[in-house]
Amino acid sequence: MNRTLVLVGGGHAHLFAVRVLLQEKTDFHIILISPSRYQYYSGMFSGFAEGLYGEKDIRIDLKDLCERANVTFIQDQVVSFNPSVKNAQCGRGQSVSFDAISFDIGSESEISSSFQDYVIPIRPNYLFTVHIENIKRSPMPVVVGAGAAGVELALSMLAWRKKHAEQKNVTLITSSELLRSFGFLTSKKIQRIASLKSLHVIEGEKVTDITSSHVYTDKQNSLEHTGVLWLTGAKSFDLFEEADMTTDDSGFLLVNDYLQSPDCPFVFGAGDCVSIKTNRSLPKNGVYAVRQAPVLWGNIKKYLNERGMEVFKPQNKYVAILSTGNKEALFTYGRFSVHSRLAWKLKHLIDGKFIRKFK
Numbered sequence: 001m002n003r004t005l006v007l008v009g010g011g012h013a014h015l016f017a018v019r020v021l022l023q024e025k026t027d028f029h030i031i032l033i034s035p036s037r038y039q040y041y042s043g044m045f046s047g048f049a050e051g052l053y054g055e056k057d058i059r060i061d062l063k064d065l066c067e068r069a070n071v072t073f074i075q076d077q078v079v080s081f082n083p084s085v086k087n088a089q090c091g092r093g094q095s096v097s098f099d100a101i102s103f104d105i106g107s108e109s110e111i112s113s114s115f116q117d118y119v120i121p122i123r124p125n126y127l128f129t130v131h132i133e134n135i136k137r138s139p140m141p142v143v144v145g146a147g148a149a150g151v152e153l154a155l156s157m158l159a160w161r162k163k164h165a166e167q168k169n170v171t172l173i174t175s176s177e178l179l180r181s182f183g184f185l186t187s188k189k190i191q192r193i194a195s196l197k198s199l200h201v202i203e204g205e206k207v208t209d210i211t212s213s214h215v216y217t218d219k220q221n222s223l224e225h226t227g228v229l230w231l232t233g234a235k236s237f238d239l240f241e242e243a244d245m246t247t248d249d250s251g252f253l254l255v256n257d258y259l260q261s262p263d264c265p266f267v268f269g270a271g272d273c274v275s276i277k278t279n280r281s282l283p284k285n286g287v288y289a290v291r292q293a294p295v296l297w298g299n300i301k302k303y304l305n306e307r308g309m310e311v312f313k314p315q316n317k318y319v320a321i322l323s324t325g326n327k328e329a330l331f332t333y334g335r336f337s338v339h340s341r342l343a344w345k346l347k348h349l350i351d352g353k354f355i356r357k358f359k
């Protein structure tokens with residue numbers, strides 16, 4: 001009987017595997033399980049927020065892709081899995097047995113339970129378009145978190161509001177500085193850009209409470225709002241701890257350099273949901289998920305065919321291009337950054353090329 005491989009989540013690395021299967025024949029029965037028929041591509045979220053792309057431009061039809069690749073698509077969520085009997089349980093009751101399983105399920109937003117009812121999370125990503133459409137039209141939108149995603153979305157919403165003669169009053173709050181992980185110079189550069197574009201920025205203040213009408217910070221600041229988009233740190237799903245898998249301190253699935261669980265060799269993972277044992281501080285972003293994709297897919301096949309595997313070697317620096325609105329972008333590579341229209345054109349080309357691969 002054919003062996004079964006279950007791919008949990010339609011994230012970047014699993015998209016790559018399914019795309020390879022459009023050309024490659026395999027003896028395995030492959031199942032992809034993801035809660036939505038569509039996988040939304042976060043690289044184009046800022047362009048959608050600004051109104052430069054429509055909903056269909058930024059999403060991949062997983063069901064269609066799977067059908068073409070001879071992969072069984074189950075539109076559901078894996079709610080638990082039991083490595084000792086090699087079985088995964090879906091939210092609607094379906095139980096799926098496997099010989100090997102791979103996770104590329106991303107992460108959740110870390111939101112305090114005391115105010116989670118008053119904020120809009122960015123995840124799950126298939127709800128992004130609905131959420132962003134609502135908040136960008138809201139009279140007093142607030143974005144919390146000034147990493148790449150927060151900065152991009154605050155500036156993109158602002159650009160959309162300027163074009164649509166809405167009030168130019170988007171506020172971005174961060175407990176540190178804008179784009180702190182990109183280094184001092186880039187952080188200063190984005191501060192100047194934000195100021196030139198009239199983004200209201202509150203730096204160095206931690207949000208302590210949110211009610212239906214106000215955001216409160218640890219510096220006794222209170223700010224009226226009509227919608228709060230929450231874009232701070234990534235949190236792991238409980239799935240791995242509940243399955244008694246080895247995880248890092250934050251509950252992300254621990255994997256070795258082969259992107260394989262050290263205690264269950266038939267469990268693999270990539271993207272935001274894993275923590276690499278030898279490189280735990282690797283940033284959680286789409287770039288690394290994409291880089292891991294060919295190694296993950298190659299190693300799963302080698303594992304199932306009982307052949308030697310390849311290690312994942314992350315590069316130290318990577319290119320990140322952040323849209324700043326009005327078809328301008330900040331190109332960054334390590335600590336280097338430059339702001340221009342050309343950077344946006346490059347981003348548009350790269351993102352368009354990425355998404356067309358799956359259409």
Ligand SMILES: Cc1cc2nc3c(=O)[nH]c(=O)nc-3n(C[C@H](O)[C@H](O)[C@H](O)COP(=O)(O)OP(=O)(O)OC[C@H]3O[C@@H](n4cnc5c(N)ncnc54)[C@H](O)[C@@H]3O)c2cc1C
Binds near residue numbers: 013039
């Ligand atoms: C606004 C914004 C802009 C960004 N821009 C960039 C950028 O330009 N470049 C970049 O590198 N990174 C960017 N990021 C970060 C990037 O989105 C994530 O790091 C990346 O998506 C992680 O990819 P992934 O493959 O791990 O999982 P994801 O892309 O998050 O996909 C995971 C999939 O698994 C599904 N899933 C979740 N739980 C389950 C379950 N239990 N069972 C089955 N399926 C499940 C999800 O619904 C989803 O379809 C951005 C993030 C945001 C929010």
